Amino acid sequence: MLTGNFVSGRPKKGMDKSMQKQIQPILEEEKFEQAAAGIYEPLFQILKKVPLSLKKKTQEIRLRAGQPLCLSDGRDTYFITTDGTLCTEDLSNSYRVTQRDIEMSFRKICDYSVYSRQQEIRNGFITLQGGHRAGLCGTAVLENGELSGIRNISSINIRVAKEMIGAADELVRQVFVGNRPCSLLIAGPPCSGKTTVLRDLALQISDGRLGRYYKSCIIDERGEIAAMQNGLPQNKIGVCSEVMSGYKKGEAMQIALRCLSPDFIICDEIGSHQDVQAIEESINAGVGFIATVHSSNMDELVKRPQITQILQTGVFEKIVFLKNAACPGQIAEIITWGGKESNDKTVRNGSGSCMLVGNRDYTGE
């Protein structure tokens, strides 16, 4: 028996504008400062002085030992002087990052607990509070021929996370006919906005914006989607999402299927043999898959044996290709591929070539 107040309500499909206004992303300059706060305090103090206009558009903060501290907006690079002013050229008064700056920044990024980030260090980057990503570069430490860590860190690249509420609107409109979500593979080159779109898609699916609240299980192996910190997601991922952070995708899929009964499993950057195996084992379980993959076009995609293998299973009903880093999040091409309602429709590919993937004929238009 239900006790207390039960308030009935519709999903947010017909949400009015005043409600929509409440869903505002964190200000971009705040995102910048949040990302910069991850690094060594003296550098953070310099970065605080950066003009607001650049804070808003900064995509990367780059620290290289012995080189000037610089920011990148995806197109141009700006060098910062000790008083926080910007130059488009490396001048003598540019702030030179020291080895100590790098070392202390690394320790701070690791919360002064390197052991707690060992797995992430092996992956090459560490997720910071707010979902920002610190890429590490140094000398590899190998153990039994496998990467076990990094020493003599020489550069750190902090990518400022851009949480774009509404980034998947166009995709939802074009792909989810009648607001019915389907299994989907989002492909695109690096920095094309795959994760941003995926994150917003997760939000839309599990937050009732597609007509109902779908239960989604986000497998966040590298902490880029939900950016969990102390058990709380740093990004908006919807009220009906479960986040499995740090799990291997294969293991997580099995656990999710057994214990979480999701409508959709959402994961980033599939492509390994284990991923293929896990997806193969999970098909016909009545669960939809939404995943991303690195690939600029169909030609590149089908050249990857693991991806071809996944496509052959027919698990993905549609493949969406995003444009490049210059227009992040924008759709370049949608291909209807497989799935239950597939009519094996073929759609154009850039090269105009004709390919046979498994038993599917992929013909250029």
Next chain:
Amino acid sequence: MVLVVVCLWGTGIIQGNKFSVRIKKVETYLQLLFFVSSEIKYSHAPIKNILQLACTTESLSQAGFLQPCLNALQSGESLPVAWKKGVSNDTQGLKEREIQALSNLGDFLGCSDVDNQLQLLSQKIKVLQECLDEAKEEKKKKARLYANLGLLSGLTIVILLW
């Protein structure tokens, strides 16, 4: 006359009790290091989270070191600096060897992988264990001696005044 005897005897007892303070503190630090060690081994949690958790544990929350260290961490200080601040805030009753061992720990804590961290902590635990044994021995030898000396001094003064 009775007051003089009681005062000096009391002073002796208080001096003797200082050994107990040292023992209690070293025991608390040992308990804290065991706690940090097991949390690192089990949960791989960052040091800050472990210290926050320790603060909520009744027996460890008494450690005067914890709160100043956490406050410094929260204000953006690095772990070595925050750790030293915490230790320097809680040195009363401790000997130089213990202070040194605890202060140095902050420089290396969180710098390496789990195995090395556990080794480091076990080394510090060993040092503190030796200090604890020494403190217990010292207390056994000297605590009663100080009390008796206080009483005897009081009685001597009374006799002289008489």
